[in-house]
Amino acid sequence: MLKEIIRVGACSMVATPGDTDGNIERIKEWTQRAIDEKIDLLLFPELSLSGYWLSSELYYECQPRDGPAVKVLVSFLDGLDTAMAISVGLAESYGGAIYNCQILLDRHGERYFYRKTHWPYTEMGTWSCGDRYPVHKFEGFTIGTAICYDNRFPEVHRIYGLQGTNLILSPYAYGGKFDQNDPDSMAKEIFKWKDKERVFLRCAALANYQWVVSVVGGGHVQDYHAKPDSDVGHYYFPGVIFFIGPDGKVVKESPDDEIAERLMWHDISALSNVEARKNPYRMHLLPMVEVMLV
Numbered sequence: 001m002l003k004e005i006i007r008v009g010a011c012s013m014v015a016t017p018g019d020t021d022g023n024i025e026r027i028k029e030w031t032q033r034a035i036d037e038k039i040d041l042l043l044f045p046e047l048s049l050s051g052y053w054l055s056s057e058l059y060y061e062c063q064p065r066d067g068p069a070v071k072v073l074v075s076f077l078d079g080l081d082t083a084m085a086i087s088v089g090l091a092e093s094y095g096g097a098i099y100n101c102q103i104l105l106d107r108h109g110e111r112y113f114y115r116k117t118h119w120p121y122t123e124m125g126t127w128s129c130g131d132r133y134p135v136h137k138f139e140g141f142t143i144g145t146a147i148c149y150d151n152r153f154p155e156v157h158r159i160y161g162l163q164g165t166n167l168i169l170s171p172y173a174y175g176g177k178f179d180q181n182d183p184d185s186m187a188k189e190i191f192k193w194k195d196k197e198r199v200f201l202r203c204a205a206l207a208n209y210q211w212v213v214s215v216v217g218g219g220h221v222q223d224y225h226a227k228p229d230s231d232v233g234h235y236y237f238p239g240v241i242f243f244i245g246p247d248g249k250v251v252k253e254s255p256d257d258e259i260a261e262r263l264m265w266h267d268i269s270a271l272s273n274v275e276a277r278k279n280p281y282r283m284h285l286l287p288m289v290e291v292m293l294v
Helices: 020-036 068-080 148-152 154-162 183-208 271-277 283-293
Strands: 005-011 041-043 085-094 097-106 109-115 136-138 141-145 167-172 211-216 218-222 234-238 241-244 250-253 263-269
Touching (some): 005 020, 005 211, 005 241, 020 068, 020 085, 020 263, 068 097, 085 109, 085 167, 109 136, 148 154, 148 167, 148 183, 154 183, 183 234, 183 241, 241 263, 250 263
Parallel strands (some): 005 041, 041 085, 141 167, 167 211
Antiparallel strands (some): 085 097, 097 109, 136 141
16 A cells, blocks of 8 residues: 655664674664664665775675575564565675665565666776666655765756656765764764755755655774774764755754764655645746656
8 A cells, every 4th residue: 555654764874894794783773773663664874784895805795686685684674574675785796796786675575776876986996887777666656766976966866857756765875084082073074074965965856856865874984904093994974864855955864963873764745746846936847857758
């Protein structure tokens, strides 16, 4: 049965590179909390299963989409007998290449997946590029995914918009250096991240009449070969969560002064997308969109 309103959650869990088993257990813990809050769809950050990598060790951590990590989570959801779906990030091995893949799972298994299509120059030698923009029907909503750097390209969201998306899931795994013992350092990094990404995400929502939910992990982690006196292998994520409506307004967001792992949610109505499309100041766009959809 289709729902008029779905409760969408986002969790700013930060994944440890090289500890897939530990990341799975933390995903389970946050998923259980989300079930207690009656969340229908829960978004985890980019590469939340494998952790964020820019080194050759990635080849030892990647897994296929039907590999052990995904199977463990599907079995976990099935044991809870919940209809909730979770979106998790995996370093996916496929055809001799590695993709940054976001997978939507429920108790029945994989429902939908998306491979990141755009890369900043620092990541180009590590990952292969996806070449599709698939959508998925969920409880009356049409969902797409744009991972991190993808959100800086308007055409990504326009492609989704022309497929009738109501909701875009935007997981991230990037940030800058900060000191979690220094409130000013944290606030500065949060502001820097929000000030930059909010522009792209609000424009994507407003221009395409769709909700955008974004999340990045909250905290500092290091992979197992990182040295304390080096920045290599250390990752700092600002823990920002945004819920942005189809009118381009931020309706809910994480605090401006605290970097932490947290769970947030918002109730979203599919009717809000229809209302945005009926706005008299934007009606002139509809004929063009309808022609392109045909």
